[in-house]
Amino acid sequence: MTTPAPEPGTVAAPAREPVVEMAGITVEFPGVRALDGVDLRLFPGEVHALMGENGAGKSTLIKALTGVNPVAAGEILVAGEPRRFTGPADAREHGISTVYQEVNLCENLTVAENIMLGSEPRRLGGLDWRSMRRQAREHLARMGLRIDPASSLGSHSLAVQQLVAICRATVVDARVLILDEPTSSLDTDEVAQLFRVVRSLRDDGVAILFVSHFLDQVYEIADRMTVLRNGRLVAERRTAELPQRELVSMMIGRSMELLEEVDRAHDAAPERPADAVPYLQAVGLGRRGSVEPFDLELYEGEVVGLAGLLGSGRTELARLLYGADRADVGETRVKGTATRLRSPRTALAHDVVYLSEDRKGEGVVGDLTVRENMILGLQAARGWMRPLPRRQVDEIVEKYIKALGIRPANPEALLKNLSGGNQQKVLLARWLATAPRLLLLDEPTRGIDVGAKAEIMKLVAELAADGMSVVFISAELEEVLRLSHRIAVMRDRRKVAEIDGGQDVGTDDVIELIASGGEAR
């Protein structure tokens, strides 16, 4: 619990005063103390990572700083002066800008308009469009980005939109930049680009607060870390002085055991008999402009991992198997019988389910309750005329809330009020309640904390051990390797290789396959 003073002389320790100093911050919600006496110091020219599980209080702390959450006790000093902001706009005016996980920009405006929104150059009582575009281009250029300011934001990938959001945050001379999960939907190249921008901002003397679940990224970019657990401060350390293992045990502790259990469940997977028929077989299945024709066999009791970079066709492949997109060539066979999976409904009728990577857009029905969200798939399959009996609903809901450890354990809570990890568990429950034979999981662990990740991976391993066929898609190769019995490697919308998983296959092997397009083996 010691807080080492910044030591002069080393690279990461500036001999300057902190630009933000929060001390003894306590935030209370009805019935919950979300933060209990937490300290945080942000130094100019330093990247500071805020670490902790979901619900540890990271977002609450950020919101306490920017004035979204009322602070019950504690002190906030900005550049040495005590301050309480009335909201993000107020904080922004004082040089503290926040970029959220989900891009909060207007897709139907141009890049320039998004960047300059709120600080538009004016002329003769109207907007000066030309200088708006020029200024936007300058801001982009300063970050080393080459994006056409006149193009519409919606026409760009999520990654570019994220970079535009950061660019927007720097328009107002940000002294402090808060990046909340900026990398959760970016691939390796895009992360590298983002980090270049972050480093150049840091070198300009900006204090950056970085929140991420990706440990590797945190170790790559952060100079200093603050670790929270259950709303309390665990420690503030310099990155160089905090080994990964110690960080993880600071954050949780128990999930390491869970991961060991995953390994055990994985090892226990049985040998498949020689005459086994795949539960689902894709033969030359493809869709123009989406994914090139591929063959894939999915057996019961087996986890097949899909590895590849973002945009390599992993999601598109899964969507074809589910009928969310229609294939225009090839065929699918369910237990050896040719079956056209034309729509999600037909896939569901064959006990195939798909958990989308886009949790918010294609999974969560936010204004419905946890209970309604859980039974949605089952009820949809039964049709509207045969409502599930209330007793059965209650049994299902109670069972999955308990089995998956969903918090809060309240079936009547609106799903939008749950944390990301818990929302994901509810969506998993929606599918498990339909008793599927094939589970297509697209990024089931994205944006959720280490503990929930380990729980979900353990669940997947157990489901496979019970005879379910699982397709597991994740940007995190280690997760894919840990869980998968076989791994299909994707690159440029093409399935380039298929290898058996196992202890002797390492991330390097898969990276090699992705890089070489499957020619290495």
Place this chain on the structure above:
Amino acid sequence: MSARVGTVVKHHLFWPLAALVALLVACTIKRPAFLRVSVLDDHLFGAPIDILRNSAPLLLVALGMTLVIATRGIDLSVGAVVAIAGAVALTFIASSPDPDSLGTVVGAIFVALGLCLVLGVWNGFLVSVLGIQPIIATLILMTAGRGIAMLITGGMITTVNSPPFKTLGSGFWLGLPVAALVAYGVFVVVAVVVRRTALGMLLEAVGINPAASRLSGVRARTLVWTVYAASGLFAGLAGLIFASNTMAADANNAGLFIELDAILAVVIGGTALSGGKFNLSGTLAGVLVITTLSLTVTVLGVSPLVTPLFKALVVIAVTLLQSPALRARLRRRRPGSPAPRVEQPAENPAQEVHA
């Protein structure tokens, strides 16, 4: 105690019902016998009965509108459909050899409702299959519909004399107006079906997140199609009641602006135009407020010239009182009241719902 008052005030029916009571009180002050119901010729008579009967067409239209709005849609064509239903039914009766027979009237009703169902299916096709924005898709029929009605009546105001048909709009059964019995009967049946089956939940799911619903196996397209068809059918029934009330098919004025009244009723009832969660009881309250309002205007002797203004003022008052932003502001003014409940923060902070 004050906590209980708080929950009552927060209930979605509180403000529409308060508005209704206020209007009734205003009328009673002006005319003390306003709420009296008397029996005349075995029929119930009085202002409350008038309100029930006059609210029948709007209730039917607003019922369909609520379901359409729940799926993120809107149906602007209902007024035109009202006109078409009347035109078809009365033209059918007028051209039949025996306008007085029950058979003719039943035939007319079926033909009119059948056509309105087809029109609703057309709207549903444009929205759910072709993916046209609901406001544009139904605007087509809103503009074209009165032309169609004009075509059917040959540009005239068709009038007929057919006692069995007249019963629908102005008859009484068991002392109550037939129009009200029909409309409230349909309303109750639909409300029960929606909430006792899974239909309500599935409609809400489609309205809140269409993509997630489709991936969950919900027949989103069929559901959307169905609500537009139902809206057309209910508007047709409303049109028949209108026509039977006046026994004249006026292609230009029948059901004029009823789509706006219906949307108002839905909004007053607490269903958001952004779709998703809906409540039919609120719509019923909204319909009663709007119908009572028309009666209040006459009772209070407000000049017909400024009637729309008076109506607008009441509607503004109700919607303002329901506005969460305004309520939060009022709450901040009163330091003694409890602070707004803050939800346990979710891990992703950018969760504001975009309307």
